[in-house]
Amino acid sequence: MKKVRGIFLKNDLEIASMRQACRIVAIILGELREAVRPGVKTMLFEEIARKRCDDFKVKPAFLGMYGFPFALCCSVNEEVVHGFPSDRVLVPGDLVSFDMGVVYDGFYGDAATTAVVGEPDEARAKLLDVTRESLAQGIEQAVAGNDLYDISRAVQKYVEGHGLSVVRRFVGHGIGRKLHEKPEIPNFEPKGAPRVPLMPGMVLAIEPMVTAGGPDVEVLSDNWTAVTKDRSLSAHFEHTVAVTRNGPRILSLPD
Ligand code: MG
Numbered sequence: 001m002k003k004v005r006g007i008f009l010k011n012d013l014e015i016a017s018m019r020q021a022c023r024i025v026a027i028i029l030g031e032l033r034e035a036v037r038p039g040v041k042t043m044l045f046e047e048i049a050r051k052r053c054d055d056f057k058v059k060p061a062f063l064g065m066y067g068f069p070f071a072l073c074c075s076v077n078e079e080v081v082h083g084f085p086s087d088r089v090l091v092p093g094d095l096v097s098f099d100m101g102v103v104y105d106g107f108y109g110d111a112a113t114t115a116v117v118g119e120p121d122e123a124r125a126k127l128l129d130v131t132r133e134s135l136a137q138g139i140e141q142a143v144a145g146n147d148l149y150d151i152s153r154a155v156q157k158y159v160e161g162h163g164l165s166v167v168r169r170f171v172g173h174g175i176g177r178k179l180h181e182k183p184e185i186p187n188f189e190p191k192g193a194p195r196v197p198l199m200p201g202m203v204l205a206i207e208p209m210v211t212a213g214g215p216d217v218e219v220l221s222d223n224w225t226a227v228t229k230d231r232s233l234s235a236h237f238e239h240t241v242a243v244t245r246n247g248p249r250i251l252s253l254p255d
Helices: 012-034 043-056 122-140 148-161
Strands: 002-004 007-009 072-076 079-081 095-104 107-116 172-174 181-185 203-206 209-211 217-219 226-228 234-236 239-244 247-250
Touching: 007 181, 012 043, 012 095, 012 107, 012 239, 043 072, 043 095, 079 095, 079 209, 079 234, 095 122, 095 234, 107 122, 107 234, 107 239, 122 148, 122 203, 122 209, 122 234, 122 239, 122 247, 148 181, 148 203, 181 203
Parallel strands: none
Antiparallel strands: 002 007, 072 079, 072 095, 079 226, 095 107, 172 181, 172 203, 203 239, 209 234, 217 226, 239 247
16 A cells, blocks of 8 residues: 555555445444434443444444444543443433444444434534534545645634634544554644645545533543543544545445
8 A cells, every 4th residue: 555654545446445334334323323312321322333233244443442342432411532332321412422433344434423312402503513514624625735734724713613612632533454544633723733735545534523612621530431621512523534536535424
């Protein structure tokens, strides 16, 4: 595989495998969203995720990765990322973020989405809309010849322009034969960082994590669950995106 500045470039065949990995993730995330309702325990989502990985004959990417104990990251309300599925029972108004990856044909796919339990109030609807749209704004910049940090700037500008905060501690990433490849993709413009020109064949997991309060997070004593320091609500959307000659191609769509 060709490598430029430490970033692997994928050929069309490799991107086709990544598309399959990502498509399966997108289908499972859609099914998880449909299973969100009051009264269910979040462990239900882990069960669905594992069963569907079996059905698709793919390996859940996160299970055992750096010691993570589940197939699915399930983060509720002030939990930003890396939450554990558990016996917690969902109630109306809860925000549930699902982050999931699978391995297909040696390639990783990675995506995330946030759903609300029941009908969102204005604040929750805004948080979801702004986070989802900030991802779209970032993806629009995933164009050959652009700079990597054009993505970062677009996400940050959209989020902060709506009075919300981007989390800085966790960032997006290149993806391929490994879940986390170069480059890191911050959701804010890093000061003084050298230009990283985007090229066809780069595949990027772009994943804004947005809070309704401040940008700071802390990790709970389980050593995984990241929560907002001020315990404000958080949302997370992620797509795996290929930079192509014809613009950005979102690989993590269900069809
Ligand atoms: Mg990711």
